[in-house]
Amino acid sequence: AQKITQTQPGMFVQEKEAVTLDCTYDTSDPSYGLFWYKQPSSGEMIFLIYQGSYDQQNATEGRYSLNFQKARKSANLVISASQLGDSAMYFCAMRETTGANSKLTFGKGITLSVRP
Amino acid sequence: DAGVTQSPTHLIKTRGQQVTLRCSPKSGHDTVSWYQQALGQGPQFIFQYYEEEERQRGNFPDRFSGHQFPNYSSELNVNALLLGDSALYLCASSSPRDYRGSTDTQYFGPGTRLTVL
Numbered sequence: 001a002q003k004i005t006q007t008q009p010g011m012f013v014q015e016k017e018a019v020t021l022d023c024t025y026d027t028s029d030p031s032y033g034l035f036w037y038k039q040p041s042s043g044e045m046i047f048l049i050y051q052g053s054y055d056q057q058n059a060t061e062g063r064y065s066l067n068f069q070k071a072r073k074s075a076n077l078v079i080s081a082s083q084l085g086d087s088a089m090y091f092c093a094m095r096e097t098t099g100a101n102s103k104l105t106f107g108k109g110i111t112l113s114v115r116p
Numbered sequence: 117d118a119g120v121t122q123s124p125t126h127l128i129k130t131r132g133q134q135v136t137l138r139c140s141p142k143s144g145h146d147t148v149s150w151y152q153q154a155l156g157q158g159p160q161f162i163f164q165y166y167e168e169e170e171r172q173r174g175n176f177p178d179r180f181s182g183h184q185f186p187n188y189s190s191e192l193n194v195n196a197l198l199l200g201d202s203a204l205y206l207c208a209s210s211s212p213r214d215y216r217g218s219t220d221t222q223y224f225g226p227g228t229r230l231t232v233l
Contacts, residue, residue, distance in 0.1 A: 004158075035221070043204055045159070045224035091158050095220070102210070102220050103149065103172055106158030 003027075004092050006107035013082045014115050020067070021077040021110050023092030032096050034075040035104065036066065039089040048090075051075055079112075087114045118143055120209050120225035128231045129197050137192040137228045141209030147171075148190040149222060150182060153204040165190050194230075202232045 003026040013019040025034065036048045051059045051066045059066040067076040079086055089111055093104040121140045129135050141148055147166045151159035161174035165184035184190045188209075194201055208222035 033220075037224070042226065043206075043229070044226040045206060045208075047221060047223055050221060093158075102147075102222075103161040103164060103174065104151075104159070104208075104222060105161070108156075108158050 004094055004105055004107035006092055006110050008110050010111040010113065012113050012115060013079075013086075015084060016081055018078060018080045019082055019112065021079070021090050021092075021112065023075045023077065023107060025073050025075060025092070025094050027073075027094065027096065029096045032094055034066070034068070035093045035095065036064070036075075036077045037091045037093060037106075038086075039091060039109070041088070045091070049077065082114045084114050084116060087112060120207060120223055122205075122207050122225040122228050124228060125226070126229045126231075128233065130233050131197055131199060133197050133232075134193065134195045135197060135230060137194075137205050137207075137230070138189065139192070139207030139209075139225060140189045141207075142223050145209035145211040145223070146188050147210045147220075148184060148188065149208045149210070150190070150192045151206040151208065152176070153206055153227075155203070159206055162192070197232045199232050202230060204229050 005024045032053045034051045038046045049061045049064045051068045058068050063080045065078045089109045091106050091109045093106045095104050120142050123138045149164040150162040153159040162176050163173040164171050168184045179195045181193045204227045206227045207225045210220045210222045
């Protein structure tokens with residue numbers, strides 16, 4: 001069974017500084033995908049970044065980068081130059097890619113608060 | 117490019133009633149997934165529809181059912197509502213053809229917040 005673990009309590013970061021949000025996962029599938037989503041108080045889940053299990057390089061999308069350590073089964077999200085609008089819940093999710101299965105399994109999320 | 121839309125935004129029902137939630141996928145997407153998100157938790161997968169058929173289902177009772185229409189829009193139906201069904205219901209759309217650096221990335225709508233009294 002898949003499992004996503006996000007154990008950090010609420011995180012605080014000063015505006016313009018970088019912050020790392022932790023995510024560890026557990027799967028026996030050799031092929032899988034890892035995602036990070038942002039959920040503001042409005043409720044919509046916003047896709048941030050994706051990392052495939054076979055990708056050779058860490059994914060980057062603007063201010064977001066993913067520190068993928070396959071052997072440790074971790075996929076930490078790094079947000080550089082934090083902005084006030086980054087305050088939100090952040091979810092790590094995994095998708096197994098065998099056959100037609102494509103459901104996402106989510107962690108419990110991390111609350112990030114950016115201080116001015 | 118229209119994103120995923122859901123209706124209604126909010127809904128209040130009483131125990132035992134039935135509810136129907138609606139979702140229109142992002143343009144070009146043909147797969148719709150539904151998730152339930154209880155307060156303070158991550159979303160839980162309910163089921164996924166592709167080519168008008170349920171392709172995969174999570175650990176939810178038969179009271180939860182769905183449908184996908186030829187235009188790829190989808191409905192989630194919940195019968196005999198329980199207090200525990202109160203949650204944010206999220207719809208996500210995807211397409212194997214949306215290769216944007218990855219396959220099958222799911223894009224979410226704003227959700228429907230259901231309150232059962």
